[in-house]
Amino acid sequence: MNPPLPRSLVAVLLIGVTAPWSSFAHPNHAIAPFPPSPLRSVAARPAAATAALKADARLSVEITDAKTRAPTAARVRITDPNGKPLGLPISAAIPVNDETRLAAPGSVVGLPAEAIGVMYGQNDAAQGFAFQPDGSFYVKGRFELPMPAGRFFLTISKGYEFARDQQELVFKPGDHLTRSVALRRWVDMPARGWYSADDHIHLRRSPRENPLILDWIAAEDVHVGVLLQMGDFWTTYFSQYGFGRRGRFAHDDFLLTSGQEEPRTGELGHTISLGAESFVRLRDDYYAYDKFFDRIHALGGVSGYAHQAMSFHGYRGMTLDVLGGKIDFLELLQFCVPEGPLAVEHYYRFLDLGYKVTALAGSDFPWCGRGRHPGEEQVGAQIGNARFYTYTGNPFSFERWLAAVKAGNTFVTSGPMLELKVNGQLPGSAIDIAPGTKLRISASAHGHATQIPLQRLQIVAHGKVIAEAQAKPGATSAELTLDHELAPVHGLWIAARVDAGPSQLAHTTPVYVTVNRDGFHNRDNLAAQVAVARRHLDEIRALLNQPAPNEPASPRAIPGPLSYRGGKAWLEQRIATAERSLDELSRRR
Numbered sequence: 134m135n136p137p138l139p140r141s142l143v144a145v146l147l148i149g150v151t152a153p154w155s156s157f158a159h160p161n162h163a164i165a166p167f168p169p170s171p172l173r174s175v176a177a178r179p180a181a182a183t184a185a186l187k188a189d190a191r192l193s194v195e196i197t198d199a200k201t202r203a204p205t206a207a208r209v210r211i212t213d214p215n216g217k218p219l220g221l222p223i224s225a226a227i228p229v230n231d232e233t234r235l236a237a238p239g240s241v242v243g244l245p246a247e248a249i250g251v252m253y254g255q256n257d258a259a260q261g262f263a264f265q266p267d268g269s270f271y272v273k274g275r276f277e278l279p280m281p282a283g284r285f286f287l288t289i290s291k292g293y294e295f296a297r298d299q300q301e302l303v304f305k306p307g308d309h310l311t312r313s314v315a316l317r318r319w320v321d322m323p324a325r326g327w328y329s330a331d332d333h334i335h336l337r338r339s340p341r342e343n344p345l346i347l348d349w350i351a352a353e354d355v356h357v358g359v360l361l362q363m364g365d366f367w368t369t370y371f372s373q374y375g376f377g378r379r380g381r382f383a384h385d386d387f388l389l390t391s392g393q394e395e396p397r398t399g400e401l402g403h404t405i406s407l408g409a410e411s412f413v414r415l416r417d418d419y420y421a422y423d424k425f426f427d428r429i430h431a432l433g434g435v436s437g438y439a440h441q442a443m444s445f446h447g448y449r450g451m452t453l454d455v456l457g458g459k460i461d462f463l464e465l466l467q468f469c470v471p472e473g474p475l476a477v478e479h480y481y482r483f484l485d486l487g488y489k490v491t492a493l494a495g496s497d498f499p500w501c502g503r504g505r506h507p508g509e510e511q512v513g514a515q516i517g518n519a520r521f522y523t524y525t526g527n528p529f530s531f532e533r534w535l536a537a538v539k540a541g542n543t544f545v546t547s548g549p550m551l552e553l554k555v556n557g558q559l560p561g562s563a564i565d566i567a568p569g570t571k572l573r574i575s576a577s578a579h580g581h582a583t584q585i586p587l588q589r590l591q592i593v594a595h596g597k598v599i600a601e602a603q604a605k606p607g608a609t610s611a612e613l614t615l616d617h618e619l620a621p622v623h624g625l626w627i628a629a630r631v632d633a634g635p636s637q638l639a640h641t642t643p644v645y646v647t648v649n650r651d652g653f654h655n656r657d658n659l660a661a662q663v664a665v666a667r668r669h670l671d672e673i674r675a676l677l678n679q680p681a682p683n684e685p686a687s688p689r690a691i692p693g694p695l696s697y698r699g700g701k702a703w704l705e706q707r708i709a710t711a712e713r714s715l716d717e718l719s720r721r722r
């Protein structure tokens with residue numbers, strides 16, 4: 134028999150969810166956040182129909198891993214036939230704000246007691262983070278939920294390597310439906326030695342939240358969750374209780390580790406560092422990004438630029454820091470920038486100039502969901518929607534993972550899996566050959582026939598497609614492979630990329646090939662790429678030549694490099710050094 138429902142649950146049963154998360158700007162003061170997509174603005178309006186319904190039916194669900202048969206963490210979304218999630222207790226009369234989203238697991242219909250809540254959200258707001266931005270919730274193995282009579286759709290997912298389970302549920306009053314869902318993998322990347330990571334998660338964390346956040350990343354099948362303490366000139370957000378060994382928490386090959394999105398300015402870009410033994414903040418030298426990176430490297434970590442170096446003028450700072458040999462990676466895949474999830478413009482330029490840059494990726498949770506393209510399912514921010522895989526081999530450990538990140542053995546993805554080898558070597562490897570020696574290049578992409586339907590696999594050298602495999606006309610594919618031979622006379626960089634539609638993409642870090650120890654720079658476009666880099670340095674110089682403000686415009690205005698002693702002189706010196714590097718590059722053959 135059905136146990137009676139708690140009275141409080143019946144009282145607040147409402148249909149309709151709002152996803153107003155995009156109304157919060159990524160805090161950058163004067164800098165505009167990412168423009169909201171049309172779909173997002175629709176989602177941000179409070180639901181009009183919020184009629185209270187009786188929860189006189191019940192749903193019980195068990196979720197296991199089909200292979201291990203053990204209960205497993207997963208993401209759950211329940212929608213009505215119109216695609217609206219069952220959830221949040223928001224009435225049209227209450228303005229959408231943090232408080233209206235505060236819902237403890239089990240306190241409202243649509244959010245079971247088993248939902249895993251982490252009580253801090255955007256900018257550390259205590260907004261009851263149990264509902265995800267799209268109305269989903271995370272559970273570990275099972276949940277029970279009072280349900281109204283009617284038709285619903287239940288979707289259970291666990292990252293990209295497991296097929297989503299979707300089913301229709303029809304409840305009549307008094308029904309108690311039970312479902313056992315065994316999530317099946319369509320690919321097992323850890324068995325191949327590849328482990329997923331999200332380099333960009335913002336969640337305030339004390340040791341108390343460790344097991345909760347670990348369940349969240351396990352529910353997204355993200356093996357390494359990098360939690361970024363974020364800064365600006367004035368303060369820091371998303372406080373992490375510890376860095377280095379103290380800040381790590383692991384269970385069953387899933388691991389949390391601290392990092393930082395700091396320094397972070399609108400003039401020179403947002404940067405990410407991870408793996409360092411402590412947090413680095415140089416408030417009196419905030420625009421001397423190179424000093425941050427030197428410190429991070431001394432503390433065992435790696436540094437790079439966020440947001441594809443597209444937003445917040447990241448390409449400016451990146452020009453200084455790539456030419457100065459200060460950074461390791463670029464966050465190449467993410468749903469934050471208007472140019473699309475895989476914006477390669479700046480990445481390809483630095484590779485063409487002959488610099489090694491590893492591709493990483495991350496969600497920037499709780500910002501940045503997909504949904505810019507019609508028909509896309511997810512419109513809210515989601516941990517692991519953009520992620521990167523690192524080849525660690527087995528067994529997995531943090532040390533092996535960080536070493537492989539440093540070696541550049543990575544690919545980035547928002548769905549497809551992608552492996553590239555050149556002469557048997559992984560992405561990130563350097564190969565030196567004699568002129569005209571034959572290289573064997575092999576790429577293979579894995580997808581899912583309906584959920585990640587592969588369309589094109591490409592091998593790219595110096596930014597040009599040199600080999601391509603397409604799904605048969607009018608069809609899609611779960612597997613695409615390419616074997617290609619090449620006998621270069623000059624050095625080059627070789628990468629692979631694959632797409633399964635406009636928002637399901639993957640790209641590898643390149644293999645770097647040199648001939649007789651000469652560089653792998655692109656001789657065909659070197660002059661043009663040098664000219665672009667010079668223009669970006671000129672943009673920084675123009676900033677420095679603006680008249681210095683007497684007072685910041687508001688108490689929260691970012692002072693800028695002109696507002697404190699030494700900032701301008703340091704940057705001028707760095708620009709001059711970068712220009713000398715470009716002069717040298719221009720003379721290369």
Ligand SMILES: [Zn+2]
Nearest residue numbers: 394403439440
């Ligand atoms: Zn950022």
